[in-house]
Amino acid sequence: MIRVALDVMGGDHAPREILYGARRALRERPDLFLLLVGPEEVLRKFPSHERVEKVLTPEWVEMEEAPGEALRKKPRASIRVALELVKEGRAQAVVSAGNSGVTFGAALLTLGRLPGVLRPAIATILPTLRRPAVLVDAGANVDCKPVHLLQFALMGTLFSERVLGLKRPRVGLLSIGEEGGKGNFLVKRAHALLAEGPFNFVGNVEGQHIFFGEAEVIVCDGFVGNICLKVSEGVAEALAQMLKREVRRDPLALLGFSLARRALSRFRRKVDWREYGGAPLLGVNGVVIIGHGRSDARAVKNALLTAQRFVETGLVEKLRACLSRGKPEDRKVVS
């Protein structure tokens, strides 16, 4: 039985979609135990269940609150209580679709970093034409040094191997040209460091190649990574809207699209970010899954399953072993 704490107040569609997601996960996984964290008036409505414990707290953080202030002023916020359950050993993982800056800050405060980790990072899983790719960092660290990128590469590799089950994932450094000399100051210096790293480094990867699956671990600083993700979302949505406009103006096309309905929905499922539901925070001392702010029930369910898989694979212990300063063969990773 894996015990996951769920912040029911986090997300644009909280608490409704979060609770629906919880129910779906419980139905799908008989070996999942949920600790639902939120205010009494919300949790009261959730039916009793043998694999559910309700943990009551009167506070929560809104999506638009400034992380620093929210963390100072709301010590009993649902996300913090959920993280404390992990610290106390009552839960093995936390899932929240709330304010990601707050989740990140609260995780650092409550669980702390793994020994040797300089900067925990957000790993987002992307669908590609081949194997799924993981992009690290997706937004936690906006200004990075080369050694941070080196650690992102190592953590991303272990995540890809253990949780996504990929063999020898290729690590690519996101840049603006394939040659090692291409990129900004940070990337040029990081290239030399990654080339020496204990993973399968394949050099620079350009933006247009990410979704063609040319590497399974995409390494970049959190500013570039976050822009990259949001641009991808925006392009996909804008294209869908432009296409809809054209199809609506043309009765023949409308008919055509209704014939293609099944293929279209298979397509949509394949490119849907909700398929993975959450982005793990790598490098903290515990399993923390950050859900997309727009998470619906399906996304929440998938984030809970990702959390469960993360715990089962023992990735945190593996990360601890690989990144701690104690092991001489990994020393260069943290120098």
Place this chain on the structure above:
Amino acid sequence: MIRVALDVMGGDHAPREILYGARRALRERPDLFLLLVGPEEVLRKFPSHERVEKVLTPEWVEMEEAPGEALRKKPRASIRVALELVKEGRAQAVVSAGNSGVTFGAALLTLGRLPGVLRPAIATILPTLRRPAVLVDAGANVDCKPVHLLQFALMGTLFSERVLGLKRPRVGLLSIGEEGGKGNFLVKRAHALLAEGPFNFVGNVEGQHIFFGEAEVIVCDGFVGNICLKVSEGVAEALAQMLKREVRRDPLALLGFSLARRALSRFRRKVDWREYGGAPLLGVNGVVIIGHGRSDARAVKNALLTAQRFVETGLVEKLRACLSRGKPEDRKVVS
């Protein structure tokens, strides 16, 4: 009559598509005069035309050559000869779909910067759900200071107003959150500077909003800008391929898509980068349009028309007036 020099050896599909594009532009615009620059054996085949002058040179730069070396070793390369035609006053603009690093370097060497301009930048025009947007810098300057972004904003505004004909274009600073405090070190400092700039600054813009047309001038450093463009291209192409896969597996969907053919091709035209064909280099002392490496005849034709429009609007003179140190009201822009 506007006289444009065209580097017939630049681009993945040079010289064939470049020459086809030249013919199409000549047919479409009776007030366009072309100076075709390339080797004798290539230009020999191009039929004589009263609005064409052939400028012969034996050298050219390949797409994958390193810019520094190519510039040193090939003083008679077609792109350099084309730029010299502008310097000598024999042409008013240059178009090349060749190696963009070489075009950028050669333009700096041959034409130089406009007075007061710290860093010339590449402006790429993007289709959006509303008015077209221009992204500056799209790849010329990978490491920037806040004052560079300020100049990009000003140059982008003038381009948007003069060449694209937009009124009071909104300037957005590309970042990872809408509040001014969000972003990396560069962007946070640039935000304060842009807020004081002589243009319509609307604050930060996030990646997912670019294609929804939330600003007409998107400002960022060249590393982020180039990744942003390439990710957009990659997402669109990967989505198209994934969709094709699903449709091919399903006869009903295949039929449906053939019914929707017209709407699909209207859609494709709207989102096609070839619609603009080229990205102007802003801040050099002349009109230089950098074509996409993959340019076909249509892209080349459109790049030539963009060059012509650029010359007609007198944008270089306007940029000179606004950015030179001489004018006290603009002094803060270059400080």
